Amino acid sequence: MADYKGICCNRCHRVCNTATFIYITATLSTLALLHIFNVTSRMDTIFTLSKKMNSVVSQFYLKNGFANDSKEMEVFIGNMNEKTKEASTTSLPSGRNAPRFTTYTTKTRVLPSNIKKKVTTDEKERPLNCSSCFLHNYTYVLNNENICKPTDRSSAIDIIVLITSIHANSEKRKALRETWLSPTLKNGGNFRYVFLLGMNLNKNLQVALETESATFKDIVQEDFIDSYNNLTLKSIMSFKWASTYCHNAKFAMKTDDDMFVNLPGLKQIVLKHEKRLQSSLGGQCRLNEGPIRQKGYKWYVPKALYPQPKYPGFCSGTGYVTSMSMARKIYEVSQHVPFFYLEDVYIGLCVHRLGMTVISLPGFNPVRVPINCNYKNGNVITSHHFDPKLLRDVWGLKCNNTVF
Incomplete structure (x- = not known):
């Protein structure tokens, strides 16, 4: 039993000495930094995908007739993007490697392109009359x-x-x-x-x-x-x-x-x-x-x-x-x-x-x-x-x- 304990201790000493511990820690830190830089370099792609995802969600709402939920969707998507922006700016590096952020606001109501105003519950007052403001130019x-x-x-x-x-x-x-x-x-x-x-x-x-x-x-x-x-x-x-x-x-x-x-x-x-x-x-x-x-x-x-x-x-x-x-x-x-x-x-x-x-x-x-x-x-x-x-x-x- 004593011989067995001695062999184990000798092996533990060779593997777990201070130099080896420092080497392993440095290697892991280097890998972690490389991973962070890799994620950072891909943030533009991630946010592009986020924009596309927002568009898909809004089109899904349109397709299913949930146009009345436009205001709630706008707040929800907007809050998501703002929270993502806050989290990213505090955890990712700054400078040339910092990702570029854009907050995308999705409105589910689609109105004619020739209508200047978008009809939402918080817009400016709707005029009673106009001149050629609502042309039905659809194909x-x-x-x-x-x-x-x-x-x-x-x-x-x-x-x-x-x-x-x-x-x-x-x-x-x-x-x-x-x-x-x-x-x-x-x-x-x-x-x-x-x-x-x-x-x-x-x-x-x-x-x-x-x-x-x-x-x-x-x-x-x-x-x-x-x-x-x-x-x-x-x-x-x-x-x-x-x-x-x-x-x-x-x-x-x-x-x-x-x-x-x-x-x-x-x-x-x-x-x-x-x-x-x-x-x-x-x-x-x-x-x-x-x-x-x-x-x-x-x-x-x-x-x-x-x-x-x-x-x-x-x-x-x-x-x-x-x-x-x-x-x-x-x-x-x-x-x-x-x-x-x-x-x-x-x-x-x-x-x-x-x-x-x-x-x-x-x-x-x-x-x-x-x-x-x-x-x-x-x-x-x-x-x-x-x-x-x-x-x-x-x-x-x-x-x-x-x-x-």
């Missing part, structure tokens, strides 16, 4: 120009139905074609329709949309980002397209892809109010609404964006109708009405700028009406919040004295 990505061409079955068009939609809602579009759009005779009758969309960053969804457009020839798309806060762009797009490619229609109706619309009943209503609709917008309209000032609400509007206590009259964006001449005038005057992200209010602002009015029409409902035979006898013109199954259930109702 058609998909455009089925022949939707309103005369056919053997119909040379006249009573109503063009402008339906806002998004890429992911292909099943909703399919259900609409199979139910209340049936009277359009696949865009060959007195009623015509078109689905209107913006851009989506998902390439697979875009390819699917292009295939759907080639199959049904009923889709129009412009190159702005599709988001809730850009619904105003889509509404102006609809009137622009209608007045350009469907000017032979007598009336234009704007609605959404989660709506039920009774087209024969709609025709009866517009013919009854034909004269008034030459100078007005009709639907479920509100004449005495004011901005919601409580933060946290979906339709919150700060005074900087709209200082007045009341909006001019406007109709629910779920469905409104007007004459083609009015649709053209609304599109033309919109370039002189500063952007406002609540699309139904914005269209009301355009009508007000024209010196025209809005009128309430019977049967237009911004909510879902209880399911019964009123859907088929003309008492219900529009009803909201329909998925494909419910839509088919209503379409299959067995009733007497129906209009379709």
Whole structure:
């Protein structure tokens, strides 16, 4: 045992003497310094990747319709970058080897390039009027120009139905074609329709949309980002397209892809109010609404964006109708009405700028009406919040004295 202990001690002494310890420590310190310099030399690359990551995150929010979270995203990303900057400046070397820092602020709301101001809750006061400040200079990505061409079955068009939609809602579009759009005779009758969309960053969804457009020839798309806060762009797009490619229609109706619309009943209503609709917008309209000032609400509007206590009259964006001449005038005057992200209010602002009015029409409902035979006898013109199954259930109702 004594011999064994002696051998161990002798070996420990040879390995663990002071000189060897100093040598190992110096070697490890040198390796650590080399590692630090290597990390430092790569910091520019790291921050470039950080910038790209911020961009990807913001585009993800756009693609999924979280445009209302722009302010929170800006604060979150900004704080992340500031914290990274503080940590880096205190731990990395200075001088020529020090990394260059940039704080990147990501905004998820994408607005037209020709709008000078970005619409945020802390910006300067929005003007009430302007001159050529809101030009709708977007390019058609998909455009089925022949939707309103005369056919053997119909040379006249009573109503063009402008339906806002998004890429992911292909099943909703399919259900609409199979139910209340049936009277359009696949865009060959007195009623015509078109689905209107913006851009989506998902390439697979875009390819699917292009295939759907080639199959049904009923889709129009412009190159702005599709988001809730850009619904105003889509509404102006609809009137622009209608007045350009469907000017032979007598009336234009704007609605959404989660709506039920009774087209024969709609025709009866517009013919009854034909004269008034030459100078007005009709639907479920509100004449005495004011901005919601409580933060946290979906339709919150700060005074900087709209200082007045009341909006001019406007109709629910779920469905409104007007004459083609009015649709053209609304599109033309919109370039002189500063952007406002609540699309139904914005269209009301355009009508007000024209010196025209809005009128309430019977049967237009911004909510879902209880399911019964009123859907088929003309008492219900529009009803909201329909998925494909419910839509088919209503379409299959067995009733007497129906209009379709």
